[in-house]
Amino acid sequence: MTTDIRPTAPAASAAAQAAAVNSTTDAAARAAGRGRYRARKRAGTIVAWVGLSLLGVVFLYPFVWLVSASFKPRGEVFDNQLIPQTFTLDNYVQVWQEAPLALWLLNTLLVTVLAAVTVTLSSAMVAWGFAYFRFRGRGALFVLVLATMMLPGAVTMIPVFLIWNALGQVGTLTPLWAGNLFGSAFYIFLLRQFFLGLPRDLFEAARIDGASQWGVFWRIALPLTKPALAVVLVFEVQAVWTDLMRALIYLRDSDTFTVPRGLKSLVDAYGFGGEWHWEVIITASVITTVPLIIVFFLAQRKIIDGVASTGIKG
Structure with missing residues (x-):
């Protein structure tokens, strides 16, 4: 005499529902993880661009000041304004x-x-x-x-x-x-x-x-x-x-x-x-x-x- 150990219909249905819930949870977790990764990557990119822009300004400012001062008369050379008040050649x-x-x-x-x-x-x-x-x-x-x-x-x-x-x-x-x-x-x-x-x-x-x-x-x-x-x-x-x-x-x-x-x-x-x-x-x-x-x-x-x-x- 053999014993039937197969789960009953309600039990099988509950297992399927649990598996579906776990799968959905895992997919949601992976999606959330990807979202956090993209957010961190986007934030890192923004920080890098801001830092590089600031460094670019620091390095470019002396030359921009030099070019600006070359178009100023003698009395305005050291006024520290990038746009000359009196433009001259x-x-x-x-x-x-x-x-x-x-x-x-x-x-x-x-x-x-x-x-x-x-x-x-x-x-x-x-x-x-x-x-x-x-x-x-x-x-x-x-x-x-x-x-x-x-x-x-x-x-x-x-x-x-x-x-x-x-x-x-x-x-x-x-x-x-x-x-x-x-x-x-x-x-x-x-x-x-x-x-x-x-x-x-x-x-x-x-x-x-x-x-x-x-x-x-x-x-x-x-x-x-x-x-x-x-x-x-x-x-x-x-x-x-x-x-x-x-x-x-x-x-x-x-x-x-x-x-x-x-x-x-x-x-x-x-x-x-x-x-x-x-x-x-x-x-x-x-x-x-x-x-x-x-x-x-x-x-x-x-x-x-x-x-x-x-x-x-x-």
Whole structure:
């Protein structure tokens, strides 16, 4: 004799109802959880945008103030109003009359182009050597190159000056860019890491096809590293364009002044200890800053791609 253990109809109905209630409760809980997650995510996004906006205002305010002051007459330069009460273009006319600004810009452009191109190519060649070739002592030599980054500029300032003085180049633009012919430790490290991320089989295949070592580097490796090269180029443009120390050391004649050295002479003449014509200095600063902003604006995509694709490898 067998016993029927199946639940009765009322019991089965109650179990189904309980299961349905539990399922509905679980779905409601999941929906509530998703709602809370979306709310937290939305709140986090708003907080991030507000924080970034505040930081943007903090960073942009000095330049906006500078541009605004360049359109003010002398008596209103420091009134701390972003919208000039008296709008004038006389400052831009006066600055071209008071200083050879066009010549300073031309000198700076020449030095910047030469320095950026030479340091990019020389650093790329050294970085390629460390990344591609296998030789004894490679690691120790690379560490030695990186160790030069630990030397303060003041340590080598006098020896380097004596070298250029012995070569008769003090007073010329040559010391401001020719040192880049030997590369930069930071750029060598940056480019080496990028080269290490490239597939080595590609270069070996090119060698099998008859390409020379120089051909592999120039025709294959360099085109593949355009983002990293753009980063190096822009970084060096910014460094050279704003370099005042070397200009103070090596430049003597105003005809050879670069923009930072020229602005220093304007500060001496019209700023502290001078005639207190700050509107002239401010206007010259705006004129000399705009080219650098344009360069960064045009190269921002390359900078982001280069930094994002350059990792710590090897």
